[in-house]
Amino acid sequence: MFWIGFLIINTLNIQVFDTPNDDGSSITITWPADISLKGMEITRSLKSSGDFEKIVDLTARDSIFQDATVQRGIDYYYRLKWNDPEGESFSNVAGPVRAQVQLLNFFRLQNIGLLIAILFAFIIFYISHAQSGKKLTIRRIPGLTAVEDAIGRATEMGKPVLYVPGINDIDDPQTIASMSILARVAEKTAEYGTTLFVPTCHAMAMTMAQQVVKEAAIKVGRPDWYNIDNIRYLTDDQFGYVSAVDGIMIRDRPATNFYLGTFYAESLILAETGHSTGAIQIAGTAMSDQLPFFVAACDYTLLGEELYAASAYLSQEPVQLGSLKGQDLGKILFIALILFGVVARLLGWNFFYNLFSVQQ
Amino acid sequence: MKRTIPLVIVFTCGFFMLAAFFIPVRFVQDTSQMLQNWYIGVAAFFVFIGIINLIKINLEKIQRRLRDWQYSFILLGFLFFMMFAGFVLRGHTEGPVFQYMFNYFYTPCSATMFSLLAFFVASASFRAFRAKTPEATLLLIAAVIVMIGRIPVGYGIWHGFPSLVEWIMTVPNTAANRGIIFGINLGLISMALRVLLGIERSYMGGGD
Numbered sequence: 011m012f013w014i015g016f017l018i019i020n021t022l023n024i025q026v027f028d029t030p031n032d033d034g035s036s037i038t039i040t041w042p043a044d045i046s047l048k049g050m051e052i053t054r055s056l057k058s059s060g061d062f063e064k065i066v067d068l069t070a071r072d073s074i075f076q077d078a079t080v081q082r083g084i085d086y087y088y089r090l091k092w093n094d095p096e097g098e099s100f101s102n103v104a105g106p107v108r109a110q111v112q113l114l115n116f117f118r119l120q121n122i123g124l125l126i127a128i129l130f131a132f133i134i135f136y137i138s139h140a141q142s143g144k145k146l147t148i149r150r151i152p153g154l155t156a157v158e159d160a161i162g163r164a165t166e167m168g169k170p171v172l173y174v175p176g177i178n179d180i181d182d183p184q185t186i187a188s189m190s191i192l193a194r195v196a197e198k199t200a201e202y203g204t205t206l207f208v209p210t211c212h213a214m215a216m217t218m219a220q221q222v223v224k225e226a227a228i229k230v231g232r233p234d235w236y237n238i239d240n241i242r243y244l245t246d247d248q249f250g251y252v253s254a255v256d257g258i259m260i261r262d263r264p265a266t267n268f269y270l271g272t273f274y275a276e277s278l279i280l281a282e283t284g285h286s287t288g289a290i291q292i293a294g295t296a297m298s299d300q301l302p303f304f305v306a307a308c309d310y311t312l313l314g315e316e317l318y319a320a321s322a323y324l325s326q327e328p329v330q331l332g333s334l335k336g337q338d339l340g341k342i343l344f345i346a347l348i349l350f351g352v353v354a355r356l357l358g359w360n361f362f363y364n365l366f367s368v369q370q
Numbered sequence: 371m372k373r374t375i376p377l378v379i380v381f382t383c384g385f386f387m388l389a390a391f392f393i394p395v396r397f398v399q400d401t402s403q404m405l406q407n408w409y410i411g412v413a414a415f416f417v418f419i420g421i422i423n424l425i426k427i428n429l430e431k432i433q434r435r436l437r438d439w440q441y442s443f444i445l446l447g448f449l450f451f452m453m454f455a456g457f458v459l460r461g462h463t464e465g466p467v468f469q470y471m472f473n474y475f476y477t478p479c480s481a482t483m484f485s486l487l488a489f490f491v492a493s494a495s496f497r498a499f500r501a502k503t504p505e506a507t508l509l510l511i512a513a514v515i516v517m518i519g520r521i522p523v524g525y526g527i528w529h530g531f532p533s534l535v536e537w538i539m540t541v542p543n544t545a546a547n548r549g550i551i552f553g554i555n556l557g558l559i560s561m562a563l564r565v566l567l568g569i570e571r572s573y574m575g576g577g578d
Contacts, residue, residue: 033394035396113395118391129560130563133560183562186561189573212416212420213420213423214412214416221574225574243419249484278490278491282494296557306498318554318561319561321572333563334560341553
């Protein structure tokens with residue numbers, strides 16, 4: 011529930027209303043832009059006939075302003091002021107209007123919330139489906155099928171495995187996904203007794219990687235294999251990190267390189283250096299700009315969503331596979347929505363287009 | 371208990387952050403902001419852990435005279451010198467010594483690494499564009515058209531090249547890119563749900 015007041019003055023129509031879907035901290039003022047007006051400012055008062063104080067200066071191109079200096083539950087009146095050749099001019103007073111709390115952001119709930127809820131429902135449905143013992147089939151992902159072979163190759167050659175978890179910290183979902191894959195890779199390398207290097211770009215990622223690798227070694231009964239010095243912090247600097255990792259590749263010649271996580275400009279420098287050392291390379295990132303570089307320089311590449319699916323895929327646990335199946339069903343739904351949206355626009359059915367219109 | 375408490379923390383914080391996206395109430399917004407501030411505080415503390423790890427590993431390398439120990443010596447030397455210049459010397463990080471080291475040592479080294487990218491792009495393109503399969507041939511043709519269309523001589527050869535490049539970039543390229551981005555976000559939501567519900571917990575170590 012919000013109050014609206016508006017008034018038409020000559021050609022200037024000023025409207026004020028409580029900003030929708032916010033925490034009751036602002037009031038929105040709108041008016042048609044008029045580039046002939048000079049020295050515009052918004053003034054505010056607690057009474058319609060009281061003293062109006064200036065809040066902000068405006069340019070003639072402005073047509074909207076959010077006043078975030080209001081207090082909740084108090085009535086305000088607004089007035090525009092500008093300079094004419096004859097002197098100062100004013101719009102009539104708009105109001106009263108008061109800022110109020112909305113419990114839910116309905117714009118977000120209607121669009122994003124609904125779609126997320128549907129996707130969650132699909133995933134939970136398939137998880138319960140898997141828990142009931144039904145067998146689920148997931149499409150084969152070549153990059154993940156090759157993980158074990160790649161580690162086996164390093165073992166046979168007596169060379170180490172290099173795992174690069176990206177250059178972002180653990181607040182990045184890609185780094186979390188990478189740590190989940192690292193757990194599986196560490197289990198295999200520990201089982202085979204192969205050296206695993208994990209150079210990190212952030213100290214927090216290093217701590218997490220150390221814990222993941224240590225637990226993996228314990229899980230497969232090889233706690234003696236774990237060497238804390240092999241999971242080390244290098245530097246937070248992007249190109250400093252790249253040169254250090256390149257140095258590891260050149261000096262220690264790992265037979266298998268994993269690049270899984272967030273990468274920017276360094277992706278191709280790492281992958282090309284790894285290629286020059288003859289290592290088998292498996293890369294994966296959700297940075298769509300970097301995917302072509304990995305595809306060109308690596309043997310296998312996990313494309314976007316496959317990075318997030320990797321841990322569930324490698325575990326082969328029914329419950330985790332169920333979540334992948336639900337995700338696939340969600341994808342089919344979204345493809346159907348896109349196709350229907352295209353047809354609806356072509357036929358001029360704007361209701362469907364408006365349903366997904368972007369608003370704050 | 372070793373697993374339960376972290377899982378409860380993950381669920382509570384994750385759920386709060388998700389709720390903050392839909393609930394504009396000040397308490398929820400403030401709490402979500404507070405959680406993010408806590409993360410920044412913890413991350414700042416970890417800088418020290420990183421430096422301690424760096425010093426420990428490189429000191430061991432020097433003491434035990436391991437292979438290439440000289441590089442560790444140089445690394446630690448510069449680390450301590452930069453800390454000395456930044457904390458002790460006149461002007462600190464704005465002082466002449468720190469600025470000299472930054473501008474004439476760090477920046478050129480960083481730029482050198484970045485400039486390697488130009489050569490690596492050439493070598494990677496050479497391999498990627500070999501027309502061994504129909505897909506690689508298509509890639510080669512598209513790449514040649516884009517390269518020619520982006521340079522002035524392309525316009526001289528045929529006036530239609532820039533428009534063709536524009537079409538390739540805005541229609542097939544954007545369509546494929548959006549498809550990938552769509553998949554990425556669906557995968558992200560799915561993984562977020564697995565983490566929130568505690569189905570995916572291998573990132574905590576110990577696999578399942």
